[in-house]
Structures are given as C-alpha cells and as structure tokens.
Amino acid sequence: MAKDARLPTVLEVVGVLVLFIVIMFSFMNLLELPIQLALFTSWFMVIGLGIWLGFHYKKLQDGLLQGISNGMEAVLILITVGALIGTWVAGGIVPSIIFYGLSVINPSIFLFATVIICALTSLATGTSFGTVGTAGIAMIGIGQGFGIPLPLVAGAVISGAYVGDKLSPLSDTTVMTSSLTKVNIIEHIKSMLRVSTPAFVITCILFLLVGFFYVGNNVDLTQAEEAMGALQNHFNIAWYMLIPPLIVIALLALKQPSIPTITFGALLGAIWAFAFQGIPFLDAIQTSYGGYSIESGVEFMDTLLNTGGMVSMLEVILLILLALGLGGLMEVTGILRVICETLLKWADNAGKVTLSTLIAAFFGNFFGGAAYVSVITGSKITEENYERLNIDRRVLSRNTEAGGTITTPMVPWSDGGVFMATTLGVSTMAYLPFLWFHFLVIIITVIYGFTGKFIWYTNDEYDSGDYDKNKVTSQV
Known part of the structure; x- marks a missing residue:
C-alpha cells in the first residue's frame, strides 16, 4: 500500500460492488455490448477508487499485472x-x-x-x-x-x-487448497x-x-x-x-x-x-x-x-485477462481485505463461518475471475475465524473448495465459466440451472455448517480412528 493511502470504508466497498454489478448488467443486457468492455470499464472504476484512496497509479498497475499473472x-x-x-x-x-x-x-x-x-x-x-x-x-x-x-x-x-x-x-485446485490451508491432501479429500x-x-x-x-x-x-x-x-x-x-x-x-x-x-x-x-x-x-x-x-x-x-x-483469453486484472485491482486497493475484516466480525459460529468461506471464495471468482483466486480468498480471508473457534482446518479446506472450485463455472466471466461456455457452445446462463452437482455441494455444505454435522474441532478425535493432527496440519 502506498505511504499515504488508506483502506476503503465498508460503504465505499459496497458502492464499488454495486456499481460493478450495474456495469455488468447494463453492458450485457441493456446495451448488448461485449462483456469484455464491461470488465475493461470496471478496471477504471476500481482504479478511480484507488487514486481516491491515495494510491499511486504505478502501484495499481502492478496489482493489475499481478492479478493477470496469477491466472x-x-x-x-x-x-x-x-x-x-x-x-x-x-x-x-x-x-x-x-x-x-x-x-x-x-x-x-x-x-x-x-x-x-x-x-x-x-x-x-x-x-x-x-x-x-x-x-x-x-x-x-x-x-x-x-x-x-x-x-x-x-x-x-x-x-x-x-x-x-x-x-x-x-487436480491443481485440490493440491493448492490443501497447501494453502495446511491440510494433508488425503485428509482434505476425505x-x-x-x-x-x-x-x-x-x-x-x-x-x-x-x-x-x-x-x-x-x-x-x-x-x-x-x-x-x-x-x-x-x-x-x-x-x-x-x-x-x-x-x-x-x-x-x-x-x-x-x-x-x-x-x-x-x-x-x-x-x-x-x-x-x-x-x-x-x-x-x-x-x-x-x-x-x-x-x-x-x-x-x-x-x-x-x-x-x-x-x-482469443476472445475467451481476452475475457479472462480482463477478469484477472480486475481481481488484482480489487486486491491491491484493499477491497478484499475490508471484506475479510467484515466477515471476521460477523462469523461467530460454525454455520456463519461456513457461509462466510463460501461467500469469500465466490467473491474470488466473481471479482477475480479465476479458481486460483477463489481458493486464496476463501482460505485466507476466513482462516482466522476457524482458529478462533477451534474448528479443524479440514473444514476450512472443504468449505473453500465448495465456495471456490465449485462456483467457478457459474460465473460467466471467470476462467472456468468462459472455458465451459466456449468449448461446449452453451452459454453460462443457459447451463447454470443444470449444474446440479454444484448446487448440491453448496447446499449440503451449508446444512453441515448450521447443523454441526461433520464439523470437527481441534480437540476432537477423528472418527476413522487414524487421524494424526501433525499429519493433517503439515504442508503438502
């Protein structure tokens, strides 16, 4: 962050998110303009906020390029x-x-x-x-x-x-999630x-x-x-x-x-x-x-x-690059950090922690345009709450994939959404109602969170009898 820059307020973050949705809806549905132009316009909306917050343009551009590099x-x-x-x-x-x-x-x-x-x-x-x-x-x-x-x-x-x-x-997202959450990959899959x-x-x-x-x-x-x-x-x-x-x-x-x-x-x-x-x-x-x-x-x-x-x-690649760049701008301006702090204050039980992880991971796809971004936002934004509530990291890793990997093809401008629509010749909004596995994973994850089913705590014994905490918390 630049020396004289500040974090955005919650009101400013909400304003940017609402304006982003308005831009996307207007360009795609009212003006019938390409989604690429909507994302490109959104770049300058976030850049404008960054300059308002005191960031130098060079810092914002570096964040944009880093976001593109990530995907x-x-x-x-x-x-x-x-x-x-x-x-x-x-x-x-x-x-x-x-x-x-x-x-x-x-x-x-x-x-x-x-x-x-x-x-x-x-x-x-x-x-x-x-x-x-x-x-x-x-x-x-x-x-x-x-x-x-x-x-x-x-x-x-x-x-x-x-x-x-x-x-x-x-799977790269499975390995990446287990690594980010410090959960052994086999325990993560189980x-x-x-x-x-x-x-x-x-x-x-x-x-x-x-x-x-x-x-x-x-x-x-x-x-x-x-x-x-x-x-x-x-x-x-x-x-x-x-x-x-x-x-x-x-x-x-x-x-x-x-x-x-x-x-x-x-x-x-x-x-x-x-x-x-x-x-x-x-x-x-x-x-x-x-x-x-x-x-x-x-x-x-x-x-x-x-x-x-x-x-x-080529059109697909352009779309992904624009979405990744927007995600980088969201990161460097502190928008994701403010969302993180807000979720930390709100999530005070297993159900809310589960829901907050799903939301944080989905934001990574919605505003970052890539599964890689979503597993980072899902795990890093909410991991502090799991530690505070003594909830096992296996629950964090599971919830991160449910909100991140699973929701990627649901967002029309994410890398997964664009790839599926282009390769199969069916638009994201057309196939969305039939992603039954994806919806069921999200629904069951939320049910587990609020009922406490398969929500393990750090002082619990693993129900299979062979759970080794040192193994689970080791890096992949």
Whole structure:
C-alpha cells in the first residue's frame, strides 16, 4: 500500500460492488455490448477508487499485472485445448467418439452415462478443462444427435467434470487448497467426500430420472441416424481413433504436466489426420491454429465440428485477462481485505463461518475471475475465524473448495465459466440451472455448517480412528 493511502470504508466497498454489478448488467443486457468492455470499464472504476484512496497509479498497475499473472496457466491451457480440439476433429477422433456414442448409448441413460464418464475422466486426470475439452465435446455431439437440449447435456458434462476437479489428488485446485490451508491432501479429500458423495449420488439419480421420464419419451433417432451417416461419409471411423485420447488421459493420470500433455495430444491428432483421414500434414497442423471446417450437409453437425484452433480461444483469453486484472485491482486497493475484516466480525459460529468461506471464495471468482483466486480468498480471508473457534482446518479446506472450485463455472466471466461456455457452445446462463452437482455441494455444505454435522474441532478425535493432527496440519 502506498505511504499515504488508506483502506476503503465498508460503504465505499459496497458502492464499488454495486456499481460493478450495474456495469455488468447494463453492458450485457441493456446495451448488448461485449462483456469484455464491461470488465475493461470496471478496471477504471476500481482504479478511480484507488487514486481516491491515495494510491499511486504505478502501484495499481502492478496489482493489475499481478492479478493477470496469477491466472496465466489457465490461459496457456486454453491455447493448447484449442489446438487439441482442432486436430482431434480433423483426425476423426471426436467424430469417432460421437459415432460410437450414438451407436452404443441408450438415449434414456445418456445423461446419467455422461455424468459417470466425465466424472471418471476427471478423477483420472484431475482436470475439468481437459475432461470437457475431450469427453465433454464428444458428449455434446452425441446429445445433439439424440436431440437432447444442449444446456441439459452441458450441465451433465460439467457436473461430472468437477467431481474430479474437486476430488482428484491430481487436480491443481485440490493440491493448492490443501497447501494453502495446511491440510494433508488425503485428509482434505476425505473431508470433501463427506459432502461430494451424497451430492454426486443425488446428481446421478436426478439425471437418470430426467433420462427415463423426459429424454426417453422425446428422442427422435432420425437425427442421430443422419449424423452417423454424415460422419461415416466424411471421416474414417475406426476403433484406433480412440488411441490419442487414451494416451492423453493416461499421461495426465501419471501426473504429467497439463500443457505439454495436451499439446502432445494435439500433435497426435494432426498425425491421425494425415495418416487416417488423408489430410496433408501441413493442413493437419494448420487445424491446430485455425480449426477445422466441414460441410457435411447436416446443419447441427457442421455447427459442432466447424470448431477448434488457437484462434477460437482469443476472445475467451481476452475475457479472462480482463477478469484477472480486475481481481488484482480489487486486491491491491484493499477491497478484499475490508471484506475479510467484515466477515471476521460477523462469523461467530460454525454455520456463519461456513457461509462466510463460501461467500469469500465466490467473491474470488466473481471479482477475480479465476479458481486460483477463489481458493486464496476463501482460505485466507476466513482462516482466522476457524482458529478462533477451534474448528479443524479440514473444514476450512472443504468449505473453500465448495465456495471456490465449485462456483467457478457459474460465473460467466471467470476462467472456468468462459472455458465451459466456449468449448461446449452453451452459454453460462443457459447451463447454470443444470449444474446440479454444484448446487448440491453448496447446499449440503451449508446444512453441515448450521447443523454441526461433520464439523470437527481441534480437540476432537477423528472418527476413522487414524487421524494424526501433525499429519493433517503439515504442508503438502
């Protein structure tokens, strides 16, 4: 903080937050301007507050750049996923998965199967982005072939994808949260299972019921048959088209870094396009940058498969950079610190502490635009209250993920929200009502907080009988 600068008052913070919401609503709904312009305008609103508080512009700019730096990994992953989608369509990989899915999966259990497949993929790989960028786009294609509403399919895809993002020891947000809260990663996952298991079971039942009573009676298989015919006419469909995704999933499961692994997967797609689809190798490589283009004669298939490439992610990347920069400005001006101090005064029991963590983590997504920001705000803003009330840090880590990781795809301008909407071709507000796993995790977390269920205290014995406090409070 600059020497002569001061923290904003609560009234000033509330004013900024209200003005931010007004700007977002006005630009997106009334003026129909791009959300990027709304975020860019919000930069200068917060910069204006910072100068009013006595900050030098250089200090504010440094905070903005630091915020962008915190989320650059997501930007790099977006670039590689764009390349992967382009070559995997050209290589016949995505078309083959869609074809076999239409052939094998019964429409009545499709949504249930989608949740299970995406959950298993994300648990094995630890990445929701990788899951949605591979299995997710295939499920969208199959669902569209069956004539199932895409927001419903997207809800099933994202619900399954975030099971692993939240629970897999390979997940970056899981590792980061356990590290920030000083909770052993295995204990952190065991604590989250208390919430995620019932949430996942109920989610599966809901999608199964929707499949039987809604989808099963409304599916016209004519569209699916047309799609399968178009795919066979334009692509070489074969079992060996599934080799690249299996290799990528295996590498991610072996804890290989996401960016080079996904890039290698994109290269495999180009090789497959050259070897099995008859596309010249340079043209196949070009699809990693410019995407794939097809005219199959089936409109929805053309819409689905004319996609991918690094350039397809440029608008998304701009949006994420603007959101991250806003989060950095919120941090450097002390807005998040004031919110922290306010929550500290208010939260005086387990229920309020739980709710305050969910709010603080959600603020990280809403104003910081990234899951990484949310787990920082969720854990650091509220950890003092857990210590004051002698509540075990396993509860803090669990609540941080419930408010941070889980709410990321719910915010249209967050890295997760933008990625899901762009990759699946369904807007955030369209798929939001169907994120049943996410809503259930939040609801169950709040219920546990206010009922005291699975709220452990530092002087309690762990109910499994093998809880070692020294182990739990050690850094990952």
